[in-house]
Amino acid sequence: MDCTPEEVAELEERGWRALADSAAAATAFYREVLDTDPVMLLPGGLRLADREQIIASMGGQPWSRYRLEEVAVLRPAPDTAVVAYGVVAHRAGAPEYSALVSSHYVRRGGAWRLVFHQQTPR
Structure with a gap:
């Protein structure tokens, strides 16, 4: 069963x-979607490779708004998809966040499982 690039892009949008929405919504989404052995590379040299630690880290202050830019979906092999895009996001009382994301x-x-995620500030 194959899927369209739009379906994978929508999954990424669901995460945002x-x-x-809320810390509870974020942790529930990532508990559902994260693979058993994921890796996240985040700004400040943060590398997370423990599933429960990643889920807990998603429960922070929600974004007040965000915008995804130039979303591209690559299908390098069957049953794999890479979503790459830019994001501009805002949290109350914090500076604007802009990054390239994959x-x-x-x-x-x-089911689609997130195995790797990286954010590179721009």
Whole structure:
């Protein structure tokens, strides 16, 4: 069962919607989508490779708004997808956040799982 690039892009968008909704929505989304052995590379040299630590870290202050730019989906092999884009996001009382982002998904057991995510500030 194949999917369209739009479906994978929508999954990535769902993550941002959860992060902008509430800590509970964000942790629930990532508990559902994260693979068993994920890696996240985040600004400030932060490398997270423990699934429960990643889920907990998603429960911070929600974004007040965000905008994804130039979303591209690559399908390098069956059952894999890479989503690459720019993001501009805002949190109350914090400076604007702008980054280049990539997320790598694999399909396991009929569902897309996030195995790798990186944010590079711009």
